[in-house]
Amino acid sequence: MKSKNLLLIFTRNPEFGKCKSRLANKVGKQTALDIYKFLLDHTVSITEKLESTKAVYYSEEIWDNDIWNNDIYQKKLQKGEDLGVRMKNAIEDGFNTGYNKIIVIGSDMFDLNQKDLELAFEKLNSSDFVIGPAEDGGYYLLGMKTLEPSLxxxxNWGTETVLKDTLDNLKNKKTEVLDTRNDVDYYEDIKDISAFKPFLKNIKQ
Incomplete structure (x- = not known):
């Protein structure tokens, strides 16, 4: 094992009509898929040079020939009936394999870069947990040195109570809270960001 740090990237297989459904309600399924692929490319760009082991966890099936380079990313399948169980299983697997610090992120964060991920791993030197709050009341990053099943x-995954409930679980733990960031779920999340303008040129306000 080259690194004791493990980054888990949770991703949906980018298939028509199966990703970014809330965004698709406004921009259409094809544009939502195009935007999601753009976000996946961004996630590759901010993780491929990160000095840690990296594992991509697919929602539906593992794709061998895609944007995730097999030489850089381990490829695994999410297992469990909801997002919480899937994350717990992936993190538990990481600790059982011998990693000391594990961080999980999604793959739809345009407002995130490699330095943010390096900082999150660094924070785990002095804290037991690290969390990145999202503007919508969820979180975009969760990291830990030991498995905490209550998290x-x-x-209610995908709702505005997730961050608050997670921080309640961590109130007696040494936790570092990162800067709040914007994740991409709705048209309003991207309509004023220039990088998304090419996707939205035909969308009526």
């Missing part, structure tokens, strides 16, 4: 149960 993955009794959450």
């Amino acid at each position: 993955f149960t009794n959450k």
Whole structure:
């Protein structure tokens, strides 16, 4: 094992009509898929040079020949009936394999860069947990040095209560809270960001 740090990237297989459904309601399924692929490319660009082991966890099936280079990324399948169970299983697997610090992120964060990820791993030198709050009341990053099962149960995933409930679980733990960032779920999240303008030129305000 080259690194004791493990980055888990949770991703949906980019298939027509199966990703970014809330965004698709406004921009259409093809544009939502194009935007999601753009976000996946961004996630590759901010993770491929990161000095840690990296594993991509696919939602539906593992794709061998895609944007995730097999020489850089381990490829695995998410397992579990909801997001919490899937994250817990992936993190537990990482600790069982011998990693000391594990961070999980999604793959739809345009407002994130490699330095943010390096900082998050650094924060785990002096804290037991690190969390990156999202503007919508969820989180875009969660990191830890030990598995804390309560973080993955009794959450309404995809709602604005997830961050608060997770921080409640961590109130007696040494936790570092990162800067709040914007994730991409709705048209309003991207309409004023210049990088997304080419995708939105035909969308009526």
